[in-house]
Amino acid sequence: MLQIEDLHVSYGGIKALKGISIEVGKGEIVSLLGSNGAGKSTTVRAISGLVSIGSGEINFKGIRLKGMSAHKIQKLGLAHVPEGRKIFSNLTVNENLLMGAYNNRDKSDIRSLLELFFRRFPAMDCKREQLAGTLSGGEQQMLAIGRAMMSKPELLVMDEPSLGLAPLVVNDVFNIIEGIRKEGTTVLLIEQNANAALKISDYAFLLENGRILLEGTGVELLNDPRVRAAYLGGAEDKADSDK
Amino acid sequence: MDFSFATQQIIYGLTLGCLYGLLAIGYTMVYGVLRLINFAHGDLLMVSAYVAFFGIIIFSLPWPLAFVGAAVLTAMIGILIDRGAYKPIRKSPRISALITAIGVSFFLENLALVLIGGRPKSFPTPMMFNGSLTLGQLKIPVLSLWVLAVTLVLLIVVVTIIHRTRVGMAMRALSRDIETVSLMGIDENRVISFTFALGSVLAAFGGVMWCMKYPAVEPFMGVIPGLKAFVAAVLGGIGNVTGAAIGGLILGLAEVLIVAIEPDWSGYRDAIAFCIMIVILLTRPTGIMGENLPD
Ligand SMILES: Nc1ncnc2c1ncn2[C@@H]1O[C@H](COP(=O)(O)OP(=O)(O)O)[C@@H](O)[C@H]1O
Numbered sequence: 413m414l415q416i417e418d419l420h421v422s423y424g425g426i427k428a429l430k431g432i433s434i435e436v437g438k439g440e441i442v443s444l445l446g447s448n449g450a451g452k453s454t455t456v457r458a459i460s461g462l463v464s465i466g467s468g469e470i471n472f473k474g475i476r477l478k479g480m481s482a483h484k485i486q487k488l489g490l491a492h493v494p495e496g497r498k499i500f501s502n503l504t505v506n507e508n509l510l511m512g513a514y515n516n517r518d519k520s521d522i523r524s525l526l527e528l529f530f531r532r533f534p535a536m537d538c539k540r541e542q543l544a545g546t547l548s549g550g551e552q553q554m555l556a557i558g559r560a561m562m563s564k565p566e567l568l569v570m571d572e573p574s575l576g577l578a579p580l581v582v583n584d585v586f587n588i589i590e591g592i593r594k595e596g597t598t599v600l601l602i603e604q605n606a607n608a609a610l611k612i613s614d615y616a617f618l619l620e621n622g623r624i625l626l627e628g629t630g631v632e633l634l635n636d637p638r639v640r641a642a643y644l645g646g647a648e649d650k651a652d653s654d655k
Numbered sequence: 656m657d658f659s660f661a662t663q664q665i666i667y668g669l670t671l672g673c674l675y676g677l678l679a680i681g682y683t684m685v686y687g688v689l690r691l692i693n694f695a696h697g698d699l700l701m702v703s704a705y706v707a708f709f710g711i712i713i714f715s716l717p718w719p720l721a722f723v724g725a726a727v728l729t730a731m732i733g734i735l736i737d738r739g740a741y742k743p744i745r746k747s748p749r750i751s752a753l754i755t756a757i758g759v760s761f762f763l764e765n766l767a768l769v770l771i772g773g774r775p776k777s778f779p780t781p782m783m784f785n786g787s788l789t790l791g792q793l794k795i796p797v798l799s800l801w802v803l804a805v806t807l808v809l810l811i812v813v814v815t816i817i818h819r820t821r822v823g824m825a826m827r828a829l830s831r832d833i834e835t836v837s838l839m840g841i842d843e844n845r846v847i848s849f850t851f852a853l854g855s856v857l858a859a860f861g862g863v864m865w866c867m868k869y870p871a872v873e874p875f876m877g878v879i880p881g882l883k884a885f886v887a888a889v890l891g892g893i894g895n896v897t898g899a900a901i902g903g904l905i906l907g908l909a910e911v912l913i914v915a916i917e918p919d920w921s922g923y924r925d926a927i928a929f930c931i932m933i934v935i936l937l938t939r940p941t942g943i944m945g946e947n948l949p950d
């Protein structure tokens with residue numbers, strides 16, 4: 413569904429991505445892990461057309477994305493939940509969702525998509541006309557995901573959806589991601605929360621300093637000592653065993 | 656100062672205020688979406704005045720057609736200014752855009768000077784806008800009634816578009832986050848063009864009515880009204896459409912009433928607006944209806 417080949421991206425002189433290759437198959441959940449500044453956001457922003465591709469190729473459903481503007485890429489069926497949620501705080505909850513379905517002219521379809529969202533998140537039902545900026549962090553994340561799903565995407569790209577959320581809410585987010593995949597949407601998940609991400613991933617890539625350090629199935633990476641050491645609190649395990 | 660004199664002056668003040676308000680709405684909408692003070696906006700007053708003037712005088716169009724033509728052409732020029740001057744530097748620092756805006760303003764003024772010449776042309780005000788109604792001691796110019804009515808209708812139309820339509824929703828979203836709007840599959844430049852077009856149409860109506868009130872059409876006629884409309888937009892809370900209209904009314908009233916009370920001050924007419932601006936910036940920079948914007 414999505415192929416990235418030898419992607420390079422720089423900001424001015426700073427090389428953020430130094431040749432990465434990633435593949436996401438239809439129906440999968442693929443995770444892209446890495447610490448702060450590894451280049452995860454840069455990768456997904458290149459996919460969505462928010463930053464320009466230096467060299468390399470990105471293909472989505474066999475269509476070349478290089479040089480395409482963000483709004484055209486979305487119309488191909490690729491929705492992007494940006495880092496930090498980026499809900500429209502001055503719009504109501506309803507309007508935020510409608511923004512996601514902006515190019516859908518079928519009113520009854522939009523209505524059923526809205527109802528689907530409110531059925532999935534009944535707690536939001538009484539907040540339809542509330543300004544989105546007044547929602548809690550968790551609710552804003554649900555709204556950001558719901559807004560993206562309003563376009564009925566084939567591929568959903570999520571940039572750190574669990575960032576800054578309470579542990580209980582983080583659980584909800586990962587459950588929702590699994591639910592989305594079950595309903596047939598492919599997911600590319602960016603996370604720092606490697607443990608939770610790997611548990612639901614079919615395949616994962618570990619990014620460091622703009623390069624892919626490791627890749628493998630979720631289970632493989634979960635058991636990889638290097639991943640454990642760097643991202644899964646392996647250092648603490650070691651400290652424990654030293655005692 | 657008796658009652659009818661005061662009422663008379665208030666009518667004059669409101670009329671002038673409406674014209675400032677029409678222009679201020681365009682300023683405020685573009686600022687709301689792009690955080691750009693489009694200093695060329697005032698010159699659209701001049702553009703529409705010339706289009707209407709030539710439509711009537713040279714092409715002998717009936718005035719309604721000339722006025723509609725002025726609105727359409729001014730809207731197109733508004734879009735062109737954005738596409739030609741601002742879009743290429745959308746990602747540059749804001750100061751570049753500001754300097755560009757001043758450049759576009761000089762360009763339009765001097766282009767008019769070269770193409771048309773600097774001698775003021777007398778605007779052929781259609782008969783039906785002349786004259787006034789007498790109500791007791793009160794004389795209400797017909798034009799004032801038109802200005803008030805047209806402004807009110809346009810304000811309602813604009814507020815409805817912003818709050819009740821799809822493109823209006825996109826405009827509001829754009830004012831917070833252009834990038835995320837593009838992630839929704841929306842061509843942000845089309846929404847921006849629409850914003851410029853809407854603001855320009857209002858400026859065009861303002862321009863034509865301005866010319867009927869002060870019938871001299873010349874290349875620099877938009878400068879002072881433009882600056883005052885900018886003050887009105889700041890006064891009302893820049894980014895807020897209703898605020899811009901209210902700011903315009905306050906400014907128009909202040910200008911007319913202060914001079915009516917103290918005729919010796921008539922020479923300082925233009926200074927009043929800028930004094931108001933200074934006071935606002937010192938005491939309440941977000942204006943009357945403004946919200947606190949990030950950064
Ligand atoms: N707009 C930008 N301008 C300059 N450098 C940037 C910009 N955005 C990101 N970077 C740099 O690119 C690298 C990768 O950043 P990013 O993709 O945001 O990492 P991550 O999402 O993995 O935390 C970092 O070194 C970061 O400082």
Ligand SMILES: [Mg+2]
Pocket residue numbers: 452453454495572
């Ligand atoms: Mg990031």
